[in-house]
Amino acid sequence: QQPVQSPQAVILREGEDAVINCSSSKALYSVHWYRQKHGEAPVFLMILLKGGEQKGHEKISASFNEKKQQSSLYLTASQLSYSGTYFCGTERSGTYKYIFGTGTRLKVLA
Amino acid sequence: ETGVTQTPRHLVMGMTNKKSLKCEQHLGHNAMYWYKQSAKKPLELMFVYSLEERVENNSVPSRFSPECPNSSHLFLHLHTLQPEDSALYLCASSQGAPAGGLNEQFFGPGTRLTVL
Numbered sequence: 101q102q103p104v105q106s107p108q109a110v111i112l113r114e115g116e117d118a119v120i121n122c123s124s125s126k127a128l129y130s131v132h133w134y135r136q137k138h139g140e141a142p143v144f145l146m147i148l149l150k151g152g153e154q155k156g157h158e159k160i161s162a163s164f165n166e167k168k169q170q171s172s173l174y175l176t177a178s179q180l181s182y183s184g185t186y187f188c189g190t191e192r193s194g195t196y197k198y199i200f201g202t203g204t205r206l207k208v209l210a
Numbered sequence: 211e212t213g214v215t216q217t218p219r220h221l222v223m224g225m226t227n228k229k230s231l232k233c234e235q236h237l238g239h240n241a242m243y244w245y246k247q248s249a250k251k252p253l254e255l256m257f258v259y260s261l262e263e264r265v266e267n268n269s270v271p272s273r274f275s276p277e278c279p280n281s282s283h284l285f286l287h288l289h290t291l292q293p294e295d296s297a298l299y300l301c302a303s304s305q306g307a308p309a310g311g312l313n314e315q316f317f318g319p320g321t322r323l324t325v326l
Contacts, residue, residue, distance in 0.1 A: 102252055132314070141214075141300060141317035142253070187253060189315075197266055198243075198315075200253040 101126070103190050103201035112178045112208045120173040120204045122188030131164050131171040132189035132198070135182075142187060145173075178208045212236050214318035216301050222324045223291065231286040231321045233301030242284040243315065244276060245300040253300070259284060291325045298322050 103124040110118055122131060130149050134142040148164035148171060159176045175182055188201040214235045223229050235242065244256040258266035259278040273295075275287040284301055298320045304313035 134315075141319050144314040144316070147314060189253075197258075197268065198255050200255075202252050 105201040109205040137184040216318040228289040233284040235303040239303035243302040247298040
């Protein structure tokens with residue numbers, strides 16, 4: 101029932117781009133994206149509501165495809181500080197229940 | 211203190227002990243959450259409180275007992291835990307009620323729990 105993220109892990113060189121996907125088998129109301137560095141708490145990146153909305157923050161953006169129940173996180177021109185584990189969190193309509201995805205470990209090398 | 215704080219940061223306990231985890235948020239938020247994070251597993255939502263009322267209990271065993279005396283404080287009381295309960299326990303808060311998906315969550319640093 102938890103969303104599936106792909107890839108599970110990715111290694112990049114500084115300046116390269118990456119896409120992380122989050123897919124759910126259930127109808128979603130919203131998708132949240134968080135990044136967690138090793139030994140630290142997860143930090144919020146962005147929220148997307150159903151409707152195919154795309155949001156962006158500096159060189160990190162995301163989209164939400166309601167028909168496919170899938171969200172994608174786009175990291176462009178990656179920086180060393182982007183390293184960490186990325187989680188999508190999903191919410192189904194009418195519930196208080198957040199369910200987080202399986203996580204994607206991303207490492208950016210100099 | 212700012213943000214979300216959790217104490218203790220590390221806890222080792224035997225299976226017969228009783229202990230409590232404490233979370234405090236200094237953000238004026240109305241909703242608070244407990245999560246469990248095990249090694250190589252995703253974050254698991256345990257409990258949700260909105261305006262000091264429990265609105266979600268995600269099928270958590272009764273050996274975990276939450277308490278929310280006011281909108282700034284959240285406790286997780288632990289008793290007769292099992293070794294498989296060893297994990298990082300994270301507290302989070304958000305501005306409004308969690309339903310609606312509009313409220314980003316702010317996480318505390320977590321309590322690393324080891325059950326012997």
